[in-house]
Structures are given as C-alpha cells and as structure tokens.
Amino acid sequence: MADIQDLIRQRAIAAGIDPTAALAIARIESNFDPASNMNKATQYKGLYQLGKNELAANGTGDIYDPTANTDAFLKLYNSNN
Secondary structure (H helix, E strand, O other): OOOHHHHHHHHHHHHHHHHHHHHHHHHHHHOOOOOOOOOOOOOEEEEOOOOOOHHHOOOOOOOOHHHHOOOHHHHHHHOOO
C-alpha cells in the first residue's frame, strides 16, 4: 500500500494537485486497491473507481494499472476544477 500511496503522491504533485486530497479520494474510493471491483459487475474499477469511458476520455491503459487510473483521475480532477 505504501508504494501505491507514493505513486499517488508523486503523480498528484506533478499534476499540480494537492497530494493529500488525491490520497483521501483514493482511500475513499478503493482503500488504495488497484484491483478494486475487478470481479464485480459494476462499471467502476480501480483506485479511483473510474468507468471505462472516463478512462478513455482522460487517459490510456489498463483500468487496473495504478498509474493509468491515477493519471486519468488527475486529468479528470483538473478538468472539473
């Protein structure tokens, strides 16, 4: 879990987003589990519980890849602020 938190912290800082906020949201959404909802029928998956359309609109890669999910979330977060 520490590796995931470090990844989020680094990516958030690079994106100009408060890392504490990015960490808090990941904790709420998935408890820092990149494989969250993998075996569930819901469309929302991964660290930030993104849908496949949200990932496609804001990034690339596997929705369960913590870097891809984090980067897509951070882009979405920035576009909504």
